[in-house]
Amino acid sequence: MPADSVLQIKVTLADIHPPIWRRLQVPADLKLARLHLTIQTAMDWENYHIHLFTTPAGDYGLRDSEPGHRDERKAPLDTVAPTAGDTQLGYGV
Numbered sequence: 001m002p003a004d005s006v007l008q009i010k011v012t013l014a015d016i017h018p019p020i021w022r023r024l025q026v027p028a029d030l031k032l033a034r035l036h037l038t039i040q041t042a043m044d045w046e047n048y049h050i051h052l053f054t055t056p057a058g059d060y061g062l063r064d065s066e067p068g069h070r071d072e073r074k075a076p077l078d079t080v081a082p083t084a085g086d087t088q089l090g091y092g093v
Contacts, residue, residue: 005029007077011039011091032060032072032080039091054090055080 005028012021022042026035032053040047052061053072057080063071081089 005078007081009081009089011042013043026077028078029076032075032077035077036072036091052090052092053080054092056082 006025007028008023008025010021010023012019022039024038024042026038030038036051036053037047039045050062052059052069053075057075059067059069060072060075060080061069063069063073
């Protein structure tokens with residue numbers, strides 16, 4: 001994927017009706033830590049809770065070896081995100 005590639009992602013809140021969602025365009029090489037802050041801003045949240053990304057490549061969050069989370073500051077989105085139409089990337093707070 002070219003270095004200047006952009007990914008379009010849809011962030012949807014689970015178990016909410018009617019659906020609440022945002023469509024974001026982000027650099028493909030955006031680190032998950034920055035994606036977290038982008039989602040927080042897009043949803044008008046205030047970054048109060050610990051979070052976790054669940055990806056096909058494993059779980060990413062604040063670096064913590066005890067639960068086995070990988071460091072989100074080192075993981076570019078384009079290396080952990082599923083391809084279009086595949087399984088979802090989970091994000092929980």
